[in-house]
Amino acid sequence: MVDQRPPLSSVCDFATWEPVLRLMLADDRDRRAARSARVAGRISQYGWSLAHLGSMSSTARSAVEDIQRALARGKVQEIAFRAEARPDGRTTLGLVWPSPVVEPAVGYPDLGVLILVDGSLAEPWLRRPDPVPGAVPAPSADLELLERTLRERLPGAIGATEEEIAAAEARLGVTLSDELKVLYRVTRVDWGDDFEEADRAGEAVGCELSGLEHLYSVDAAVRHPGWDLGATHAISTAPDAAVQSLAGSPGWIGFGSNGGDEFAVDLTPGPAGHFGQIILVDHEQSLGAQLVADSLTDFVLGRMREERPDRRRDKLPAVARVGSGHLETIQAAAHPALEVLSIDARHGAPFSLAPVAGLPRLRTLTALPGTLADPLEVAGLTGLEFLELGAQEWRVLLDAGAVPRTLKAAAIKVRDQDHLPVVAIANEILALWDRPHITQTLIEGDLGPAV
Structure with missing residues (x-):
């Protein structure tokens, strides 16, 4: 569809783009050989991709900044452009406006990815955990030691009731591990009513602890990097893996963070893992998780593992x-x-x-x-x-x-x-x-x- 609408009048003025196009075409071999030259790029409110090597002239930089300001005023996130300059200088510039059916390509001037099915995800992000009927807690899981340690570190803490724990299980659709139930029986962690007490609970456990009502299953869709990156990934779980190679699982119950990454109790472990082990979901990774402790008891006592995620995918x-x-x-x-x-x-x-x-x-x-x-x-x-x-x-x-x-x-x-x-x-x-x-x-x- 060709549209002459000017949602941003200055952006639709050829003079606005002329310094940018001259910058990109300055060393173009086709144009110097009297052939048509073609360039493409993107400019967003916060950056640009112009496929240009070397420094940017002050005139071109000013033009880019003018376009960015116009995009911000018009509440347009970014604009893609492509241009053809003929040997005599006549030039056609095409401005491609953002679309809900286009996912911008990362790092390239290409149009982007066409989303043909609403809400679709690449297959690895739809992968469900394999059944783990034989999975059992690690030998280090010690309910009495865990409760005693937490009560010593948190004297006077107010724990959750059995009804509140049952309500959390019903909301999540899973049965929580016995260790996680012990944790919340000792402290229900209410950041709204008592910030200092919640902070002490986090120090006692070893992470920024979530309240019982904020427990959640790690959602694979949230970690999807988009089709441009996600479509070329594949995952598989090795027979000796402690953690299943997944983007998320109904059995990965997030209970805390280190300020960026999420700690989860793993109720769907890999073939060599343990039910209720503690994993780290890295916010910089879109697939997999890292085993950090065989049990919540180990985690609270600081007995950490250093096993890295399986990198044999792709x-x-x-x-x-x-x-x-x-x-x-x-x-x-x-x-x-x-x-x-x-x-x-x-x-x-x-x-x-x-x-x-x-x-x-x-x-x-x-x-x-x-x-x-x-x-x-x-x-x-x-x-x-x-x-x-x-x-x-x-x-x-x-x-x-x-x-x-x-x-x-x-x-x-x-x-x-x-x-x-x-x-x-x-x-x-x-x-x-x-x-x-x-x-x-x-x-x-x-x-x-x-x-």
Whole structure:
């Protein structure tokens, strides 16, 4: 959709963008060789991505800051732009406005990820914990020692009633570990009524302690980094893992923090773990958790573990990258466990997808422009939920009516191609799912011939 609406009149003025475009085109080889030159980038209220090496001139910086101020006034988070400058200087600038169906691409000037299904998450963030019928508390779990230690550290503390504990279990839909019940029988931790007492409770336990009514299950959806990053991840739990490789679990009961990361009692441990062990959910990580103590008793007594999360995810056979510097053939990536296939550029013939057709778990394909011998072979990948292709490859699929309808999200990768038609292609893809269109404003201007 091309829209000439000016939600921000100064941003829709070519003169506003001219210093930015001149900065990005200053060393462009195509323009110096009298060919059309193309650039793309993003500017948000708080930063920018201009794909420009070197320092920024004061004129360009001032222009960027003017655009940022205009975005802030208009309450527009960010704007993507793409421009084509012809040899004679005539230039078309396309401004792409934020859309609820587009997730911005991290670190790239590409349009972003098209969200085809509302609220959808990449598969690892939907993974539920495996059953743990044989899991038992660690030998170090000592209810009497735990209660005695807490009462010694918290004389006079007011504990929760059995009715309050039962209400918390009903709200969470789980049965709390016996150790966690002991903790809250000693102190119910009410930050609203007695801040000092709650602070003492935190010091006694060893973390910033949550009140009983604030216990929560770690939600995988909250940790989802977006499709741009999440689609290429895969997880699996090793047979000797103490913690299941998950983004979250109904059995990860958050009870405190260290000021940034969350401590949780783990009621769904890994094959080598213990029921009620203590794990740390790192706020800088979107998958997995770290075992820090075999029991709440150990945690309170300072007997910590140093076991790190399992880092074996995102590797063969579940995740494969083919192309220069990686696997040489698609055949080398083909495996029944393959979930994510990424195809990079290389010298030589494009790749055929035939070796991976019909693989039962393949859900993500990313392929740089020009790397597929026949884009229609994508139709043989029957379980795709995320697909990232070049504009020309998408054009082939759209013209043939062969876009996989299993997709939940999609992206158009643009590299050294015409950026301006990308929005039109994106809107064709969105239309297949009856999703709202993206708005683009086209502005004509003149930068003059290259000097």
